[in-house]
Amino acid sequence: MLAPNPRVVFAKRPGTGLPVPGEHLVYDATRSIDLDAVPLNGGFLTKTLMLSPEPFLRERMRDLSVDSYSTHAVVGAPMVGFVLAVVLRSEKEGVNPGDHMYGLSHWEAYTVQPYMEGRVDFKAGNYPDWTGDTDSLIKLNAVPDPQGKYPWSSYFSVLGGPGLTAFCGLEAYGNAKKGETIYISSGASGVGSVLIQLAKEKGLRVIASAGSDAKVEYMRSLGADVAFNYKTTPVAAALKEHGPLDIYWDNVGGETVEAAIQYSRLHARFIMCGSISEYNLAPEACYGIKNLSLVFKKQLRIYGLLVGEHMTSLGPRFFTEVPALMAQGRLTVRETFTEGLENAADAFVKMLQAGGAEELGKPVVIVAKE
């Protein structure tokens, strides 16, 4: 059976601005695939059900001259990100038709796995603790059927990268003690929304910020004790009133970090997870942080977090504890669904416009029904 096999191609590097759908990310509907006859070469054929627009995809689009923790996205190859897919045919032992798989794959309707074109790679040097199968970071893994206890799309939020990131960062570096105060920037984001709930589970007092009043309400509904809109309340003013902080979780970078340093307590822990305010800026246009001397005066600890290096040590606990919390209804997630692969680039760009999107919750693109 010949089926259309549309994809989203990374057509051009966006430089320092936001990527533009149709220019940097191009929807290509010209391709097709023979689902019954396409050679599998010992692999398997997947149908993409959902995909997950996430900030780290922007990082991969950077100029070739800029080094970072991930390889560069390949111009001309399809976009690669986290997807949920179902297996249609398989020649690989242990992989069976009907299996649901989560992991990195192409933004396209059907893919012969393992995919190679435009392949993501995280540099080996980033994962000194990784003693298992390095490949499992960059390929699809079978995931259990939630059997109605939570939606399949949870694998993009609580049970996927964002949830893992929140869990591992807080466990590895938070040193959280009941009654302490954590401030979470981008509290309505994929990572932030899980983190608010995990922090409350630990008995922390939670301050959270986002860029719209609707998101403020959402963060309150997740349990934030103090939630504010950074567009109408300066971060420094909010932290002066509601701080000082024992833990700061950074998703945004820049001026917000400076305010958090200013209003942190002695021995506060900083977990640096992202800098969404700066992904689309040239280095010289980034905000200059002037109070770093407080790091020694307050004996702060600042930790750069990439979730991969904690997979071995904390992954097993995550996959035990978090599904249990979900089944008990103690972890919830709100999602914003976009229908159609042709709208994936738009959903991605909207997610990158920090605070710009009025939609709440984790963006998920529905590519196909089962």
Place this chain on the structure above:
Amino acid sequence: MLAPNPRVVFAKRPGTGLPVPGEHLVYDATRSIDLDAVPLNGGFLTKTLMLSPEPFLRERMRDLSVDSYSTHAVVGAPMVGFVLAVVLRSEKEGVNPGDHMYGLSHWEAYTVQPYMEGRVDFKAGNYPDWTGDTDSLIKLNAVPDPQGKYPWSSYFSVLGGPGLTAFCGLEAYGNAKKGETIYISSGASGVGSVLIQLAKEKGLRVIASAGSDAKVEYMRSLGADVAFNYKTTPVAAALKEHGPLDIYWDNVGGETVEAAIQYSRLHARFIMCGSISEYNLAPEACYGIKNLSLVFKKQLRIYGLLVGEHMTSLGPRFFTEVPALMAQGRLTVRETFTEGLENAADAFVKMLQAGGAEELGKPVVIVAKE
């Protein structure tokens, strides 16, 4: 016997500039003391032999509105800093005439101990690991006679605060592995000069910077593999050529930190020990660091160091290992001596002028012969 008892008084807060001798620090030669009859009230009388101008003294002069790790210096009281003193008379059990003592005391010729006026205090909250006698941080402690193996003034450098700081910081946070590269700013300073030698003992490759060619030669003589004058070679250029860094030791703050972040390796450790480039600046005049997003991209670890919190865990090793290295001639120190309490304020201000002083080595003020 009535003796003159001159002192240096902290007369006025210097605001954001350098303190000016005669204005902010006033030499007061009007006082005298009866060495035989002055009441000891169960304490003891010391004669100050030497005192140590150190950067943290500037920190205590800050405006009352600015919080920090130490209490504020008291206007009208004598300056307080690390001194070496000899006991003249004692009513305290265990303290005997002729004992040599090192610790915090007044910048004056003779003092009845324990002194109270203008007392230094480090905030208890800063020392969660401190299980011993908190008082011992703020009073004099007897120190052994080096018996000619090294000079008494070593208690201000290798065997005192600077040596302890270098040892504890490197042990607690360096995670140093043979063959790795460390960059030490202010490498000719009290802390820096000890650190270069301790780093070489660990098999590290050492890059060090200071503000004069004479200091560059001095750092080479201490073992630095690469030494440069930051006034003629931009830090970023030097680190680009000789990096990347596995460990950065910050004594200066500002632009140097930005360069170190830029040229650090994945998983590099930053030990933040001081910001001498900024002690005399208003907060808004400090350099803005724009590349903090590299902290998560490179998974850096940044640690604010105050030596006090490591005393319990690392103090015993320090007092065993470092004197042994000294006795073997594997740790050396160069000192710059200033004669006379009346010149102490000048020596202090000269030390604060980062890179300005051409003198090499740890400044020591000789107050009196024994």
